[in-house]
Amino acid sequence: MGLKSYDIQMQLLRNLNTRLTYIRRPPHKNLYTRSKLLPKHQLRHFSKAQTVDMTLPQPSSHVSSQSKDVWSIVNEAGAAMEKESGKPVINLGQGFFSYSPPDFAIQAAKDALDVPMFNQYSPTRGRMSLRSALAKAYAPYYGRTIDPETEVVITSGANEGMYSVFTGFLDQGDEVIVFEPFFDQYISNIILPGGKPVYVPLHPPADAQKRVHSAGEWSIDFKELEDAITPRTRMIVLNSPHNPVGKVFSKDELLRIGDLAIKHNFLILSDEVYDRLYYTPFTRIATLSPEISARTITVGSAGKTFAATGWRIGWLIG
Structure with a gap:
């Protein structure tokens, strides 16, 4: 299917x-x-x-x-509340938008419907035109040429892309480290192929309840992180910019995570679907060194970038 x-x-x-x-x-x-x-x-x-x-x-x-x-719980609760109150309910907790994609994206989609081949099966790894465009778009961030033939895959949304990575790399009982709080779909995507999620908390500042603080102040206890690594650790999920906290991991934090991946020989799944909603340049873990890049698979999303989550277009780079 x-x-x-x-x-x-x-x-x-x-x-x-x-x-x-x-x-x-x-x-x-x-x-x-x-x-x-x-x-x-x-x-x-x-x-x-x-x-x-x-x-x-x-x-x-x-x-x-x-x-x-x-996702289902919130959607059903919102629908029931809207029906009972007769008033619109604004969802501030999930990554879909109340406005349309940009005009150029809508027009491109309309134009594509008139091309016979665009209505038929796509190549397994996605159309080369899109893979080439993504390779060109990411090359400045990576500081090198990206090969669209071997380093870019198009998926049915970022979520399916992540599920494909877990399915492709996890054997029964393999462990995946997840920073909590986290996007809830990570867990079922890990468990269904036979993986085991291992939770490491992001810590708010000690006085967080007494003052307004920023997402960047949430931190990793790296002793906790290294203690969570076992011989069965196969992968770590890194989400930056982070959902739901909003934290953008610092270069130093990313280097320490990357060094652990090299030391213990596990993969990094870098969920960067919110990268175009953060307007200040930030460090991407795959750009830090060739050794870290070789262990990193980056996830992207047209749905988040173009406010078109229902189009279900994502990609993997690595």
């Missing part, structure tokens, strides 16, 4: 599994109605009772072990 189709089906299965957690199978019945078992405050969202047959095949353990993702 197509990757986008896979994402949709996984979401449907997650929603199904979440619904099933509200019910308990009576010992003498195979069929029951959800309305008898749900709390009253949840019943108002359903127009009629729903019947579930637990004798039918159920989702796999890969899916049933997953908790409901924050």
Whole structure:
């Protein structure tokens, strides 16, 4: 099946599994109605009772072990609130926009619909025209030429790109270090291919509750980070600019993370999807040294760059 189709089906299965957690199978019945078992405050969202047959095949353990993702919880809560209040709800917690992509992007999309080949299957790694454009765009940041043939891959959104990296590099039980708080999709993307997330906290300043502070003041305890590394550590996820804190990691922090990757021989997945929403030049970890670059896969997103998250266009560089 197509990757986008896979994402949709996984979401449907997650929603199904979440619904099933509200019910308990009576010992003498195979069929029951959800309305008898749900709390009253949840019943108002359903127009009629729903019947579930637990004798039918159920989702796999890969899916049933997953908790409901924050994205779905927030979206459903917002939709319910908007419906009940009759007023628009503004979502300040997720990376999609309330305005359209720039005119040139919309016009380019319209023009592409008139080209027969643009409506057909793309090459597996993405169209060379886009890969070449990305290689040209990133070359000034990297300070070198990027080969679009071997170093750039187009994906169905940045999220699918990250899932592809985890699937391609993780064996059962391999560990992935994640700085918390984090983008919630990291966890299911790590677990589904058999990986194990290992959490290392970002620390706010000690007096954070007493004053206004900046995202840059959140810090890593590098002893905590190195203590979290084991022989099974396969990868670390680095998100800069960071979601949700907003922190942009300093050059010194990135160098120390890169040195650990070299010392312990693990990969760096650098999620940089918010790079064009940060307007001051900042250091990208893949640019620090050839040794660090060789261990780094950078993730980018047209959805974040052009306010077109529904277009599902992402890329990997490395």
